[in-house]
Amino acid sequence: MKQWIRGLLPIGLLAVLLTLFFYYGPLGIFLAAFPPVEELTIERIVLPEPNHITLHVINGGPHPVTIAQVTVDDAFWQYWTEPENHTISRLAQLEIHIPYPWVEGETHEVSLLTSTGLTFSREIPVATQSPLVDSTYLWTFSLLGIYAGVIPVFLGLLWYPFLREMTASWLSFFLSLTVGLLVFLAVDTFHEALESADAVPGAFQGVSLVAIGIVGTLLTLLYLSHLKAGRSDKESPQGRYWTAFMIALGIGFHNLGEGLAIGSSYAVGEIALGTFLVVGFTLHNITEGLGIVAPIAKDTPSILRLVGLGSIAGMPTILGTWIGGFSFSPLWVVLFLSIGVGAILQVIYELTLMLVKRQEIPLNSAYNLSGFLLGLGIMYGTGLLVVA
């Protein structure tokens, strides 16, 4: 009992302090006459139809912000909002509708003028009607996802019979190659996560969210695989299948990120780029299938299991294109991508452990080193094809 009181004492005192602070104020030191810091983010711009621009605005600053006027291309334009109140409280969102004759294929810029005179702008790089959630677009996006994510992963899985016949040294080579691929993917996904974190309103602390996502995922997966290992040995077929499953999961998260990139570039009208993007991702992703089957090359998994692994790794691309194409909140993107990094790091850890434990081939052998470097090289080379 006494122990609990000791533990709660600082919290109780903190509550008293906060109460005093709110009731009596911090001796007026924060009551200066200058306007409050305002921070608005135009998260998303949708062009649902001709003569209509919709802005999704979020207040990431410490104070409520009142939107007074809206300009499009340096002209005041009448607008209406949902909800009707133009004041956005902290972390709240507002939809702004502007009836404006936007021009297909051209660039526009919208700017919000707040009651204190600050401006928050965002460009519409290429104006084109935003896709609506209907079967045509769902199918288009699904197809993009299948081309970029599902087909290459399954093609990669077809290396399975090839890997089966490998000697121990060459299998080590391919396992190292997989580690190389994954290290590249981890860095790439991490970079994307940080980039997306920039677009997240300040209050949501994008970069911290990336760190939490990565560390949280990594530790959770390590714990789960530890539980698993308790029941079945890592060196057993069951243990190796578990590793393959984790690889597929990590790659799946990574491919979700790629799907987001494809979907959003399609949505903002950069589909000419999108085509090249799809081809690039297809080549880039074929090696991912190889990575999945490398740990289980000496086992005999059923076709069903292989299909399952391929689906876990490939299908998220489709989901990504949907999310990217229809609604794009940087916050979710950051979360998905950082979970992906955590998952990939865990797999790298497991595979490295597997390589260390392979008694016949030392970790620092030429096979392992060249495999690892080649893995990085392949990813870098095929990455050149992705120019988005």
Add this chain to the structure above:
Amino acid sequence: MEKKFNRRKMLGGTVGVVGLAGGAQLLGTPGPSDRSVPGAHEAGVMTTTGEVDLTQFDPSQFLEYFDYGQVSELPGGQTLREWEIVAIDQEIEIAPGVYFPAWTYNGQVPGPTLRCTEGDRLRIRFANGGSHAHTIHFHGFHPAEMDGVFEVIMPGGEFVYEFDADPFGLHLYHCHSVPLKRHIHKGLYGAFIVDPPEARPEAREMVMVMNGFDTNFDGDNEVYAVNTVAFHYHRHPIPVKVQERVRIYLLNLLEFDLINSLHVHGHFFDVFRTGTRLTSDEFTDTLMMCQGERHILELEFRHPGKFMFHAHQSEFAELGWMGFFEVQEPTS
């Protein structure tokens, strides 16, 4: 940490010119109660959203208000005009819901329109009730110590400017403290009219001070106007009559942009440059002016109906510097 808001994105440059005929729908004057949000397939309305509270400052009243000062006669028979002007820090509403932390003469932007006749003795008592050092610098002939440049009046301080009104014409007054740009664009300026000894012909007279506001202090104006409030005369057209002689005292106090201009639709006007001659210098419908330039315009409206007037820089027009004359038949 990179700031998310953009202080330098109000790019200059040509935006789509509003068609004179075809844009009627886009430029329709929305009434105060007209919350008609156009249907999704209409192109919307190019103007501000909401209403400005006009109880603090009404540009429609400012337009035709001339302050002749406290008039008395000096022993020699010369007319003496006295004014009291106080510099005040005052927040003003320059567009619906947009509040600008202005520095003002007598709590308004532009300051009061001071009017006198050539040869009058002028005595302006200036008190600085603001938070920064200010002056009043008048254009016109006067001794160096009355120039409002070297005698900087500190907050709480006072000064009396005294000189003879000379020459007749349309002049201006503004603060000359440094940094000059900030002291002027924050609102310390006004019109200073010196009438010729023989009065100009009878006319309907109005003052138009072309100005703008850099609300986010990035060295670029966010809001443009004539007499401070964006689109004011667009919402509240100026009523005039057919064949009525209209005299406009037009001043350009716009900061940051190199030039400003006025264009009147459907009519031409005479230009009396700086108002210092009684003969017309030019007959035109579009007039370009540098900062500090001011001219007297005279025109008669031939046709009834709504005629637009605006800066012929489309960007300024679409950011607030636009209005209407509502020309009525003389009988109505």
